[in-house]
Amino acid sequence: MEPTQPPQQPSSPQGGPQQQGWPAPGPYTSPGGPYATGPYGGPPGMPGVPGVPGVGPYGQPRRSTNGLAIGSLVSGIVCCLPPLGLVLGLIALPQIRKKxxxxxxxxxxxIILSAVSCLLLVVGLVTGAIGSAVDSFEKGVDEASRTKSPFALRTGxxxxxDGKLEDYATDVEIIDCAKPHDGEVTGSFKLTGYGKKWPGESEIEGVAEKRCDTINSAYALDTWAVPTDVLVYYYMxxxxxxxxxxxxxxxxFASEEGSFAGSVRSDASTLTADQEHFLKSVNPIDTVGYREPDDDPDEDFAANKAWAGEMLAAIDGARAGLAKHHWPGASTAPVAALGKELDAAAEQWRKLAGAADADAYWEAYDTAWDAVPADLGAKARTGLGLTDTLPVEEGPSSSA
Incomplete structure (x- = not known):
């Protein structure tokens, strides 16, 4: 076969493009002016040029994704509203075909995921599994909300x-005071003056016992309403x-012997002005009475004589407090009677506090105690609507 010549390009009339006045090869020229050649040999804006909105690679507009289809898929995945995902999917399909x-x-x-979720939902409702799961969730949330650090507890x-008040506690459960519980918070305070060094358990206990005793006394002024086995307690x-x-x-206030029901709170937030004034007047007699020295006058006469002076001051304070207040209705007569009993008691305690020696102290001791009203005004308490019965000792008490 004979060799062939490469095909010849036909020449343009009049010697080629330049001879006809055509522009030289280079930037594309149009009536609007020159444009830089794009990746497909045309100006920007021509079909197929990347970066031009709404134009595909072959000159066709880009297809948008149906929003309802996306919503259907999301609803089906998260299983929060399966019927919604099913409805959205069924609406989306004809829109996709039409547009x-x-x-x-x-x-x-x-649609598939939503249908499966709907089926599971129906099965759960029929078998009760969903109700059980909801109940368990609510119970867990409730328990979590009631479990707190002891130091996150609030007054009241x-x-x-769970540690039964014996060891350091990391968490406690908040309980309705009307239901049996181990303790009731009376207040809190900050330890100051110790710096960064741990002062030791015994040091903190000494401070806590005094401060918490004062806080608890102010929290429960109606001491007769506090069960005998409920004592001062603290978390440190x-x-x-x-x-x-x-x-x-x-x-x-807490009980190591067992739980107790009902709040023991009786302070300004729960008492009337008359009740509060009465209790603040007479309570110091009980408070000082419990502080009687352990050593008898023969061993420590000075301590006992000083304590007798404190008792006399408490009785005089109660007399003055009751006398200067106007007592309403049913409390008027019994409060006046209590005042007269305290007048007689003050005379005997004045003798005891003025004893010259241990023998004279012993001689006046029983008479002084007998002069103090045993019930400290039970009838007056009745007239004021306070607890009028001393709490009964139900068993051996223990220290907090």
């Missing part, structure tokens, strides 16, 4: 302590929590 949109696969997946809250910082900045002591 030539993308998203058919999304809509179909959403009642609580249960441990050595580890101290290093983390913990300085809070939380005071409470």
């Amino acid at each position: 030539d949109q993308a998203g058919k696969g999304l809509a179909v997946a959403g 809250q009642c609580f249960g302590d 910082p441990s050595g580890q929590s101290w290093r983390l900045g913990d300085r809070t002591v939380t005071c409470a």
Whole structure:
């Protein structure tokens, strides 16, 4: 076969393009002016040029994704509202066909997932599994909301302590005070003056006992309403929590013998002005009476004589407090009678506080105690609507 010549390009009339006045090869020229050549040999804006909105690679508009199809898929995945995902998917399919949109696969997946979720929902409702799950969830949320650190407790809250108030507690359960509980918070205070060094358990205990005793006394002025086995208790910082900045002591009334029901709170927030005035007047007699020295006058005469002076001051204070207040209705007569009994008691305690020696002290001791009204005004308490019966000792008490 004979060799062939390469085909010849036909020449343009009149010697080629330039001879006809055509522009030289280079930027594309149009009536609007020159444009830089795009990746497909045309100006920007021509079909197929990337970066031009709404234009596909072959000159066709880009297909948008149907929004309802996306919503159907999301609803089907999260299983929050399965019927919604099913409805959205069924609406999306005809829209996709009509508008030539993308998203058919999304809509179909959403319909399937939603249908499965709806089926599971129906099965759960029929078998009761959903109700049980909801109940368990609510119970868990409730328990979590009631479980707190002892130092997160607030005044007036009642609580249960799984450690039975014996060891350091990391958490306690908040309980309705009307229900049986281990303790009731009376207040709290910050330890100051110790710096960063852990002062030791015994040091903090000494401070906590005094401060919490005062806080508890102010919280429960109606002492007769406090069960005999409910005593002063407190949560204090441990050595580890101290290093983390913990300085809070939380005071409470608590029972180590068993739980108790009902709040023991009786302060200005729960008492009338008359009730509060009465209790603040007479309570110091009981308070000082419990502080009688352990050593008898033969062993420590000075301490006993000083204590007798404190008792006399408490009785005189009660007399003055009752005398200067106007007592309403049914409390008028019994309060006046109590005042006269305290007048007689003051005379005997004045003799005891003025005893010259241990023998004289012993001689006046019984008479002084007998002069103090045993019930400290039970009838007056009745007239004022206070607890008028001393709490009964139900068993051996223990220290907090």
